[in-house]
Amino acid sequence: MNKGDKLQHKIIYSVAVSVFFCICLPFLLPSLSLAGKPIRIGVYLPMTGPVAAFGQMEWAGIQAAHQMRPTVLGRQVELVLVDEKSDRIEAANAVSRLLKKEKIQAIIGSATSSNTMAGSALSEKAKIPMVSPTATLPLVTQNKKYVFRVCFIDSFQGEAAAMFAYRNLKARRVAVIVDRAQDYCVGLASYFKKAFTHLGGKIVSMAYCQTGDQDFSAQLTSIPASQSDLLYLPNYYAEDALIARQACELGLNIPILSADGAQAPELIKIGGKAVEGLYLLAHFAPEGAATPLAKEFMEFFKKTRHEETSGFHALGADAYFVLLDAIKRAGRTDGDAIRTALASTRGFGGVSGIIKIGPDGNAVKSAVILQVRGGQFKYLTIVKPW
């Protein structure tokens, strides 16, 4: 046998051994863990595409929460992530894959309202409970028995924003640019409009754009003529950052008020000086965190991820913690048992505050108002639900 043959044998042998181990591994692992089959929780989030920042932050929060509490009912919890690519059709595909192929017991997702609705149509039919971290459009849970969320809803957010604009910022004439391609943006804009006109203010300019638009000069140019004293942007961070920049370039120097969809580091990175002073409503501020779980999570998150906890981390984690709590109280993992337990969540001390699931599957929670100062989101005040 010559040298080359020897080498070949060695390679074949080592490949065979490693293949053998790879095949055996799945059989060995469960026998090492103490009890039963793992509980599988499906997660579908936008990991890529226009709102990838939400998905990636929520996933980081969910993963950290999972590391903190990896077991329930004495069984391991397994997370299965599918990317919904910030796309409605992909969101439906993701949920259908979770339901049919991954055999999950419950679902966490998604980050945006439109895509959560695209996915929940399927999970509702399969009677699998779903908890969305941040889908805020009221419609998301209406007439849905198995869909829940851990965030506030836009009817509350729009009203809170209108009150803040009218009372604190003393705005009377507001210009709005709204992303027409997102149910969230359209819904929020109309709640704001209703509440603001009810307070006695006026919407003097209503302009539209579309997710992924880069040029807003045409919409912004017509705003000065309307003599507005506030620009309201109920959109996602990528559009809001570019709108703010172009408003600066066109010399539009009125304050900007934005919404929870703008709370991503990208808003500040892309917006730069133009977003300095921008106000926004948000779900969570570390300064406002009070529950023991929040303290524990923020410490854990800082230690493992070397990052401060932001709103989307917190809500991702809360979706996981609330679901875990429901599974624990249900004592079983069938869809209906988890659903009943979720619906009866009361006074759960989550990361983003005390969570109570209302009759329609919505969390009743307070909002915080932040302002961008010195390139950071700074806590201004808290708005309690009324």
Added chain:
Amino acid sequence: MDLSLFLQQLLNGISLGSLYALIAIGYTMVYGIIRLINFAHGDILMVSTYFAYFGISVYALPWWLSVVMAILLTALLGILIDLGAYRPVRHAPRISALITAIGVSFLLENLGLVVFGGRPKAFYRPDFLDKTYELGGVRVFSLSIWVPLVTALLLALVFLLLYRTRVGAAMRAVAKDMEMVQLMGIDVNRVISLTFAVGSALAAAGGIMWAMKYPQINPLMGIIPGLKAFVAAVIGGIGNIHGAVLGGLLLGITEILLVAFLPSLAGYRDAFAFILLILILLFRPTGLAGKDTIG
């Protein structure tokens, strides 16, 4: 709408339109020479902005050096794409090359998602481009002046290359009759490689100007500029270089004026661009500037 407001909107339109034009030049040049609609043009543009981003923000090079390097690297990428994807199907039916181009486009997008990540990155803008001037009630943003200047300069350079150099003569010859040129002893593959290098460098120039104007880059950012540039090229008559500039300006201005005059239709501006494409293809398939193609 008063005059200054109208002028402002017109300027917004020229500013956007000259960006479309800049991207469309490379698109239409490649088509004019090798009759391939390079659907990956927009994605090559995207990659170039990441090259520049890495130079500026990661390796902390001066911005102009990063831009030059990004353009050179993108030209190289163009050559590699031609070598790996288009050369093997050079003599296959034209539809194969078109499908290959779509494949390259998807490959670059998804590679971008894996390598660069899906979250947008902020693009650097040099200070001298970040100024605004006030001219009789109209606000002029300095990039709105620079982009048309760069477009005009590159247009002139492309004409110089095509009509005043030996390589340009070879390119025009390839455009006329590829087989015959081969018989005349010209290395067709080299000429086409060079065409892709120039086309990609033009995409890079367009992409970097785009990223400076809209300082946010992500792996899918090339799709819409690429499609709009394609529409601009078809409006002007695909293969016709000054037609592409005309088409780009026309598209940009009509888009802005549509949003300005009919604000409720603002969500449909992309749809409008594609309706324009369909109309042009129906009623004037050779484009507005006609069939004055390269060669």
